[in-house]
Amino acid sequence: MTLKVQGLTKAFGNLVAVRNVTFEVPKGQMIGIIGRSGAGKSTLLRMINRLADPTSGRILADGDVDVCKLKGARVRKWRAQCAMVFQQFNLVPRLTVMTNVLMGRISYHATVRTLLMLFTSKDRAYTIRALQRLDMVSHALHRADELSGGQQQRVAIARALVQEPKILLADEPIASLDLRNASIVMDALRRINKDDGITVICNLHLLQTAKDYCDRIIGMRKGEIVFDGLPSELNEAMARDIYGVGEHGAGEPADDEVDLAFTATQTAESAADSVPESKAKAGTGR
Amino acid sequence: MTGAPSRAGTGGVAARFEAQYAQYRRQKRIYAATFGTIFVACLIASIVTTKFSLWTLLDGVPRATEFLARMLPPLHWNSFSEDFSAWYWNAGDWFHSLLNTLLMAYLATILGTLIGGAISFFAARNLAQNFAVYWIARRILEIARTVPDIVWALLFVFAFGIGPVAGILAITVHTLGAQGKLFAEVNENISPLPIDGLRSAGGNWFHEMRFGVLPQVLPNYLSYTFWRFELNVRSATIVGFVGAGGIGHDLFTAVQLLYFADVGAILLMIVATIMAIDMLSEKIRHGVIGKASFSH
Numbered sequence: 392m393t394l395k396v397q398g399l400t401k402a403f404g405n406l407v408a409v410r411n412v413t414f415e416v417p418k419g420q421m422i423g424i425i426g427r428s429g430a431g432k433s434t435l436l437r438m439i440n441r442l443a444d445p446t447s448g449r450i451l452a453d454g455d456v457d458v459c460k461l462k463g464a465r466v467r468k469w470r471a472q473c474a475m476v477f478q479q480f481n482l483v484p485r486l487t488v489m490t491n492v493l494m495g496r497i498s499y500h501a502t503v504r505t506l507l508m509l510f511t512s513k514d515r516a517y518t519i520r521a522l523q524r525l526d527m528v529s530h531a532l533h534r535a536d537e538l539s540g541g542q543q544q545r546v547a548i549a550r551a552l553v554q555e556p557k558i559l560l561a562d563e564p565i566a567s568l569d570l571r572n573a574s575i576v577m578d579a580l581r582r583i584n585k586d587d588g589i590t591v592i593c594n595l596h597l598l599q600t601a602k603d604y605c606d607r608i609i610g611m612r613k614g615e616i617v618f619d620g621l622p623s624e625l626n627e628a629m630a631r632d633i634y635g636v637g638e639h640g641a642g643e644p645a646d647d648e649v650d651l652a653f654t655a656t657q658t659a660e661s662a663a664d665s666v667p668e669s670k671a672k673a674g675t676g677r
Numbered sequence: 678m679t680g681a682p683s684r685a686g687t688g689g690v691a692a693r694f695e696a697q698y699a700q701y702r703r704q705k706r707i708y709a710a711t712f713g714t715i716f717v718a719c720l721i722a723s724i725v726t727t728k729f730s731l732w733t734l735l736d737g738v739p740r741a742t743e744f745l746a747r748m749l750p751p752l753h754w755n756s757f758s759e760d761f762s763a764w765y766w767n768a769g770d771w772f773h774s775l776l777n778t779l780l781m782a783y784l785a786t787i788l789g790t791l792i793g794g795a796i797s798f799f800a801a802r803n804l805a806q807n808f809a810v811y812w813i814a815r816r817i818l819e820i821a822r823t824v825p826d827i828v829w830a831l832l833f834v835f836a837f838g839i840g841p842v843a844g845i846l847a848i849t850v851h852t853l854g855a856q857g858k859l860f861a862e863v864n865e866n867i868s869p870l871p872i873d874g875l876r877s878a879g880g881n882w883f884h885e886m887r888f889g890v891l892p893q894v895l896p897n898y899l900s901y902t903f904w905r906f907e908l909n910v911r912s913a914t915i916v917g918f919v920g921a922g923g924i925g926h927d928l929f930t931a932v933q934l935l936y937f938a939d940v941g942a943i944l945l946m947i948v949a950t951i952m953a954i955d956m957l958s959e960k961i962r963h964g965v966i967g968k969a970s971f972s973h
Contacts, residue, residue, distance in 0.1 A: 497879060
């Protein structure tokens with residue numbers, strides 16, 4: 392599946408989180424979106440998956456279907472095709488790993504069946520195979536909240552896989568993980584991209600991770616795309632432009648910049664990241 | 678890192694904070710004084726209007742003890758079992774009534790909890806589809822809850838005639854209102870993350886509630902439900918006074934006929950039953966809450 396994002400904009404009141412973003416995604420690419428927190432990466436991903444509705448602009452899937460105009464059951468079908476992995480994993484803590492992964496199959500059956508947990512043996516086979524790929528089969532009957540962060544993220548990826556997605560979106564998938572688990576998770580995403588030909592779009596705040604794993608890097612700053620190209624094309628000056636700070640800024644702002652970062656929090660920038668969470672509570676895009 | 682004091686303007690920050698803090702404290706004191714005054718004024722007003730006085734209270738004590746003495750028939754040590762069975766001359770009927778009352782409470786708790794639980798999803802601000810749904814759900818729960826169950830019982834006795842059906846309905850309505858509100862508050866405190874996860878996998882509202890919300894809130898629901906059952910055993914007794922059957926009916930009849938020994942016997946049965954249920958449900962509730970608190 393190809394994606395054409397055209398003039399996508401999202402405003403929360405006066406606050407523009409994503410401004411006139413345009414790019415194309417050919418089938419099978421692994422794209423890293425980088426930028427400081429509050430640059431609008433998260434909002435962009437949530438709009439592609441339709442967890443958030445854009446203020447204006449279009450997202451064309453396979454050249455003709457405008458994803459932003461889908462409603463009801465067709466939005467849900469789109470979300471299933473366009474799986475998402477989150478920073479906080481977003482599993483149901485009190486359910487088993489097995490049940491959590493089976494949730495990736497809910498869009499394939501009638502609501503009543505799934506509410507009664509009447510999944511088919513095919514669903515369970517999908518689930519076990521996905522867990523096997525992520526080396527989590529031995530935890531299938533453990534509760535999700537008994538697992539470590541890295542393990543939970545692998546379960547979340549397994550859930551995404553059983554959705555049989557065309558595209559996999561990952562919103563800061565490793566930001567809550569230690570280095571070892573981070574590379575396990577990034578390796579898994581890369582493998583899924585290579586072996587299954589699933590397009591992966593991944594928000595990352597560390598430049599190096601994006602360079603190590605992605606075919607293409609999109610840099611965002613204050614809601615706008617400021618870089619779009621190959622990892623090798625991304626030089627120091629461009630990185631500085633994306634992060635808005637000096638060389639060691641590829642990640643956190645330097646000590647001298649703390650005050651600057653603090654003022655930035657007060658303005659449009661990082662409020663943009665916190666708004667989607669509260670909006671999601673209120674139930675946008677149902 | 679350079680030490681904080683060497684930074685220019687740090688002294689200024691401390692002084693400004695001190696000034697703000699003083700103002701904050703001043704404001705707190707004004708609030709405390711205002712609410713303190715209102716509290717005392719309300720207390721005085723209520724004492725005056727209800728004509729509450731310690732003297733009437735003390736005056737009543739001898740009469741209360743006399744009443745208690747009349748409820749307890751003479752029980753002699755050497756003929757205890759004869760005396761006791763004479764006191765409980767109607768034990769069979771009373772046990773039957775008590776069982777009736779318990780079943781009324783049980784059925785009403787289940788029905789009220791199921792209905793109130795269903796409504797609670799619409800009455801939670803974070804889960805309701807829109808404000809209209811939320812507003813209507815809240816009002817339904819309020820009406821069900823704020824009308825006392827004895828008033829509901831009077832209405833239902835009028836509609837369905839004397840008997841346990843009226844009592845069950847009355848307690849069900851009150852229970853659904855109370856449970857719905859408590860559950861809605863539990864629902865409002867959940868983590869929204871699992872909901873996002875389910876939505877991103879293509880789930881609809883029902884999936885989000887069933888798999889995203891319910892697992893998070895179920896332990897709290899159970900705990901509230903056991904507590905509600907305790908309350909409903911008491912309610913089921915009271916609604917018997919107005920014709921909803923059960924042990925309350927027997928108690929009321931005994932009171933009206935001035936059979937004080939019977940009143941005492943029945944009251945003792947009720948108190949013992951409620952104590953037993955209290956202890957049992959407390960054990961279960963703590964078990965459930967204990968498990969819940971280990972989940973995070």
